[in-house]
Amino acid sequence: MIAKTFLTVLFTVTLFSCTGQNTNTTNYAETTPMHIQRFDKELFALVDTKDTTMQVQLRKQYPQMLDILGKGILNIQTPDDPNFFPKLITFYSEPTLKQLYMEAITQYNDISDIEKKLGEGFNYLHANFPSMQIPAVYMHISGFNQNVLVGDSLLSISIDKYMGKDFPLYQDFFYDYQKQKMQRHNIVPDYLAGWIMSEYPFTGKENVLLDRMIYEGKIKYLLSQALPEITQADLIGFTEQNLNWCKEHEEDIWKAIIERKDLFTPDHMTTSKYFEDAPSTHLANEAPGNVGTWVGWQIVNKYMKETNSTPEALINANAQTILEASKYKP
Known part of the structure; x- marks a missing residue:
């Protein structure tokens, strides 16, 4: 081998x-x-x-x-x-x-x-x-x-x-x-x-979940716009079952992030768990991996709807501004 x-x-x-x-x-x-x-x-x-x-x-x-x-x-x-x-x-x-x-x-x-x-x-x-x-x-x-x-x-x-x-x-x-x-x-x-x-390399704080989520969400948003025929599941590497689970539990995922105070805590081990391909068992046994990217994508989607921003302005906007302007509340 x-x-x-x-x-x-x-x-x-x-x-x-x-x-x-x-x-x-x-x-x-x-x-x-x-x-x-x-x-x-x-x-x-x-x-x-x-x-x-x-x-x-x-x-x-x-x-x-x-x-x-x-x-x-x-x-x-x-x-x-x-x-x-x-x-x-x-x-x-x-x-x-x-x-x-x-x-x-x-x-x-x-x-x-x-x-x-x-x-x-x-x-x-x-x-x-x-x-x-x-x-x-x-x-x-x-x-x-x-x-x-x-x-x-x-x-x-x-x-x-x-x-x-x-x-x-x-x-x-x-x-x-x-x-x-x-x-x-x-x-x-x-x-x-x-x-x-x-x-457009990552310029945020590597250990901060919000920064990483929004950056990955920006990339997925741009890909979804550039390649509209590719399914959401394929763009993020999910099965349809994985995608449906995230959609059904979006509120629970966000609630868990907030209650655990993971969004801003600069802890590398905690943050990295949200972007690993392995199942996110720290959230739920059925949760797929890379949940951080999926949540970031949802926030960016909401931001673009709320602000009608351009892709170029999006890529240059900072994570905190995007979260606040998105009015994200699943």
Whole structure:
């Protein structure tokens, strides 16, 4: 089996250098698909053939991807290192990883549907954030490691993390609540979330629940507007049963947060429990994970209804202002 050192948290963004009115006015009929550069296929050709003459072309065509991959996965600072390509080939030649690599690029041979949806998503972002730079987009394989790589004008997804919840190899490594997020329909939201988070990084207090909730809620709101055809459950990685539980117990969840005084208490362990993918058993045995993000999304939805704010103003508003103006009271 693949060494457990390949494993990391399910949604990792590595940086280098529920309901609400949909206000999306993007004309999807006029949207141009987003071209995704297949670094994954080009690199596999080198790994499979071990043809060293291909290294020159790879370095010429994908200098940033090689640099980021080396730093993020191989722990090598530069492709100029004489050990770079030998170590890279050795890493991807591990039998189980190589088989995973082959199955991933086979499953994702045709990505026209992803390119179309990605074009729609970035069209929304460009319309609402005119100064936002649009990146060059790639695909890579990480061996269950870094699934989103972000660099200067570069964005890449590790497609081996999106092989479907029933993919045999996942059964040995991931829980059901993790596998729920490892499906094809999660790729475009994760691309967009990775880029939004890189352009508008979290600036609040990491240990304060309200700050974290509102930031995550902002991201989910923007994704719901950019990708209106994707269900609420899929955007947050819930089953429909998970989503319905949250809707039915929204008042109880909020009441518990307030009564426990968790909203403003700067305690890392308490705050982190609300964003873990594992079930939120500290709230109720039936509660899904990531309840903090779901509540934050509801607050942001309410805020946008109450204020009719723009997406750009939303992303720059602070958490306390959003909570107060939202008049959130489930």
